[in-house]
Amino acid sequence: GQQVMQIPQYQHVQEGEDFTTYCNSSTTLSNIQWYKQRPGGHPVFLIQLVKSGEVKKQKRLTFQFGEAKKNSSLHITATQTTDVGTYFCAGPPGSGNTGKLIFGQGTTLQVKP
């Protein structure tokens, strides 16, 4: 079945350093979503990318959707302690439209002040 892989699994950075997490799907995705889960919290939607090659920015966060729509990345510039958490990418499997999302295993970011 379809798989969504994320790397790295963990990342420790010094506050102010940049951070990137990569998401790769075994199949083409119609769209990709990103979520953030703070420690002890629940996943919160960040963004959805739909178009091939799409780039979207939210303040210090930059999201990209690959040209082949099989990979995506999230880049955080100048991390802050508030960026701590686990970042998940998620995409719908195949061409069926059921609302099902396959989640990557997440990248957990730790930021040292």
Next chain:
Amino acid sequence: DTAVSQTPKYLVTQMGNDKSIKCEQNLGHDTMYWYKQDSKKFLKIMFSYNNKELIINETVPNRFSPKSPDKAHLNLHINSLELGDSAVYFCASSQAFTGELFFGEGSRLTVL
């Protein structure tokens, strides 16, 4: 007002018991879901309902039975709990099948 609310937030119970988790959303969404997050934070869909109709059932053991009395509620009943059922269960809702998911705060189930 909490958009997606789950109760209880914590459940500690013995193997073999039966337990239920309730979920309600006040967003007016048509679709609701149950996701399971294991100790490695892996999020996996279990069920989804659209307007009270079961849409997705992800090869979950039949000890798990979802019930949607109306489109604002999706409850999860678990029979004969096993150690492997220990996890955080998240309810979520979305407006459309391709829309963003709004998650509840989660229900942490611990089976002893």
